[in-house]
Amino acid sequence: MADEMVQRAQRFINTTYNNGATLGISKLDENGRTGWPVMYALTRALQYEMGITALSNSFGPTTLGKLGELYGKLDETTVPSANFCRIIQSALYCKGYDGGEIDGQYNDRVKAAVVKLNQNMGVSGTYPGSSLWPKVVKGLFNMDAYVTVSNGSDAIRSIQQWLNGRYVLRKDFYIIPCDGHHSRDVAKSMLFAIQYELGMADGVANGVFGPGTQSGLKSHTVSLGTTGVWAQLFTAAMILNKRSVPFGNFTATVQSGVQTFQSFSKLPVTGKGDFQTWASLLVSYGDQSRKGTACDGVTMITPARAQALKDAGYQYIGRYLFNPSSTSLPEKQIQPGELATIKAAGLRCFPIFQTWSRSADYFSYNQGTADAFRAIEWAQFHGFKSGTVIYFAVDYDAMDGEVTDYVLPHFRGVLRAISENSGYRVGVYGPRNVCQRVADAGYAVTSFVSDMSSGFSGNLGYPLPTNWAFDQISTITVGSGTGSIEIDNNITSGRDTGQGDFDPGISLDGLDTDLDKDAYGDALLQDVRTYLDSIGVPETGGEGWEADDDWVTLGGISNTKAVELVLSADWLFTSLARQLKLRKALIQAPVLWELRKLNPFDVAADEAVKAGLDDDCSTGWGQIFAWVTIEARNYCMQQGIINGTPLTNDDIASVWKQLNEDPTYNIRSVAYLTIYNAHQLGAPRPSLSTTPAQTQALLARYNGTGDDAAKYGRELIGLYNVLENYNILSRAQ
Template sequence: MVDQMVLQTQQWLNKTYGNDSRFNAVSENGQTGWETIYGLTRALQIELGIQTTADNFGPSTRSLFAKRYPNGVQQQKDGDGAKSNVYSIIQGALWCKGYSTGGNISQHFYSGTGSAIKKLKTDMGIGGDSSVDVEIMGALLSMQQFVLLADYGGSVAVRNAQQQINRQYRSYTGIIPTDGLYGREMNTALIQVLQALEGFTPDEATGNFGDGTRSRLKTITSANASANEYWLWLASVALACNGIGGTPTHVWTSSFGNLVTEFQRQYALAVTGAIDSTTWMSLLTSKGDPNRLCVACDTRFEITAERLATLKADGYRIVGRYLTEPGQDKLDPSEYFKAIRPGELERITAVGMQFFPIFQEYSTKLSHFTVENSRKHAQSAREAAQRLGIPPTYIYFAVDFDATDDQVSSTILPYFRAILSSLGGGYKVGIYASRNICTRIIEAGCAGCAFVSDMSTGFSGNLGFPIPNGWVYDQFAEISNYRGQGWDLDRVAYSDRMDAVSYVHSSNAGGATVDQGTDYTSLSPIDLIWHLEKRFDELRGQGKVGQDYVPSGDSGTWITVPTWRCMLELSLQSVLA
């Protein structure tokens, strides 16, 4: 849809600056986007006398703007006939954000433009007059939104908190969006608010949750909440951003205490009922407290008897291991880099530990995620799981890069749809990825559960996103040279939503085909079931399962019969023969 005032802005930019080598022409399509914002930014830089322009409103632009307009760009008085292209740039930026100036693009800053600026400031939560200082100018020349984006998941509670942050902590955070969405900027702002409460200066409050920030954390309980009302308010905002609770509060009530314990349970934290350091870190960072207790882990290294003993002694009950690796068929098992080695799963389960299978081959670039590759990956994962004797379970297919929302829609989703339709063998599709990707794939019905790569704190898909509802495993810390034994380990939280794998079919049940001479009376029930499943697959491949032969004179015909009858007959023949 063409916005006529955005179109007019684009036309004005090209007409005014089109012959200036410092300006890049913009498309005249009437649609707001980065191209138009960049055009407005370069136009302002030209007006400020900058010879080497750029697309960003950076330090040089900010400095020169503040120097020329120390009190901000002021609204003109009625009758003031002075003209300035800067006025037109402000008007164009307002139109791009959806604020009407009440007239066409002009070189004047009268009441219509002034009213639009006041409305913008009200939406930001700061109020005030119509002056445009360097922070307001920077916000205008951005894609930040200052109205509630309810259609995109924005909430009133989060928007109110964003406006409060702009009012109270602007010197720490700058102007942040007030769109009601919990994104990267809001996440950073919450950490900066925490750092303000901890006594850091605005220059020291980087928004990075480091050791200094952790060292000054306060534990907030019902007993001390009244003396730390702003800490409590911040915690309530962080809970709302993580999808728990509603309106932020300064008062600890029994309902608020329930929200704290709900969050701790949802994130598999120790349920203390207090906002302790571990809870603070999970509220504000994807990986949370890297030193918290956990019972699961994953590694690329073989779980030898020695490593197994170490894991058990350290309290681990579940280990994630890789089904395959590229070029595995050309390697001796002793040469595997990360793939499960023969006998390894039997060793793990023999001592009462459990495991979960991961498939991660060529998963670090968008170009890897084709429908053709998905079918190959599904087949490789299925065949490896069957070869290793793994019973039907979830296999976690990896997306090991920071895919954007658009890339998820265009490429990652079709890949997982094809995985879902191709996997077979009784196995189910899980996903290993950032929070946002896991949520998107699960909500689309293409995976049933998630192994979340929360250790990748810089991923845009983790910053500002709550943990997926369907998470089972949550990777949050890496330990190199574990216990000085020369191998690496990732620490993984476990939600207990579903069981890990506790057994594998015995080596007697291995092989590509079933030995028809097997003495079935000597097999365990689990191995007997495995044989029946394998025999069923072989007969189905020959077109025999689901059919029965009906003699008729010297010949006969095959007729379709229920699969359950075929399996029952096969079972009886195998066991009673």
């Protein structure tokens, strides 16, 4: 929502500083909305007015030092110019305070705003009155909030204000937000506070949980009856970890809360703020000397290594289902005979699935679906039993917005495919925030937490996820000689104990693979176009279209476009074919045909259903009716091919909507309909060895029965053969 005074502040910058050119920036949008572009511009303007020549978006040591050197503090007696004051007034408005009329006057309205700002920051005891001190100015020129926002905790806000008030005069301590939310800055400020109380001098204290800090904390166990600053720091750490205890003295209520926290974190339940408890509250990895009972790694478990791990007290081993690289980390994927070795040693294994997953652009609903199918396949190949939790990796520091936009849709795809196509369960590997948000969305039953990455923003300021199963805290080496193995050491909660027995596994021989589009894409397109033209299907238009129809506007798809769409979903056709153990051309051919044959009558039928004038029609890529999709899916559920709740006619509307809007749901339904059609014909379930005659009969049944269906089958078997020719070439590579 636009704010008139913020808009005036933007206009002031533009008119005073040559539309930003003087400051080395572009002209500000005068939209009345606070944001980093405005704060950066005001920071540069402040630097310019102080005579700093190397202007920067950062309010760093140079800006802070110059401010103190020139003015000491800012008030009506020290503000050097009207424009300097206007910058202060503009910044106050961008923070939500009354900055007066942006008229260059440090008047009573500005003074009242500064008093309120100091109070909100928690520094009014240190900085009484209406003057702006350098560190307060630094806090004014950023996007931190000093009031509780977005359902923040008032208890956390009080901790933030307390930290500011107590430590603001220390050299390297800067004012932190007072918004009621734990964060990276707050977590670091807690470490600074502890270091200051341990007696570390300015310049020595660095906000890092290093050996000196750890050694000092070992001498500061707090327990029932402890009062003073150490009790305050400990209860603050508890509150920041979302533990409902009172701030201040170590009371019986605090002791009870500590016991609950220790039990949850699998620490010794002492009820005291001992070193391990301090460590777990302050940094994600906690006390890295803790010995876990689980581990994970990229090295094959041999009998000697299995014995070394068992002797060291390990019970659960995380291993990777699949390694997309044939050269990097050659033992990362579970090796032949390895699970038998784990079983023979009395150990258990939990599987991890990761291909890339190290940047936001990897994650999407479709990629999640593809990963799920691949994980199912490899889990079955290795022999993991139904009920196994597979941990899907988010192996980077995902920002909260990226979790919303990329990671959650990805896991929605993972869960849907895993739930529908297997008996496996979904776990998530990643930073704390990722794990908790995926769990809160209902997409993962347990979490494997990458807590070694303590600097990740998704770990700093976030408590251990409520459904954590494995907590990765350190990298160590176990064993010696042939038994030596480097592992990631994990604490376990008991929520997942992996698998100690395995099925024989399945063969992946002869299954379809992704089409090599670089090698065969152009040739396939040309052969499809040639075939379609030979049976009277031109590049555009044709049956169902009138000469004066607006072909594109009405949704017409050319031969070329139909092929492009099918190839864009090649990953899904491949996944379904491999999962169902049939030829993917059997799914591709009707989808490509129906896409190409889309005509104005189909478009009109869709619009009628959307308008509530009809209940059902053939729709989407595969032009399927909802009623037949329900029959096909129910049959596949009955046969144990897919999982789900049986559908009824009451589900027609929701099924039709998914068929119409979600191509992945539509294509999957085509595959299940193909299996159902075999049942309708009294024919064997389609497989890798289905004969050409059986294939043609299945393709014909896709269009019903009778002469039209027979013609449909004759036309599609030719298309099937073209597609299968290139699938054969890809399989042979």
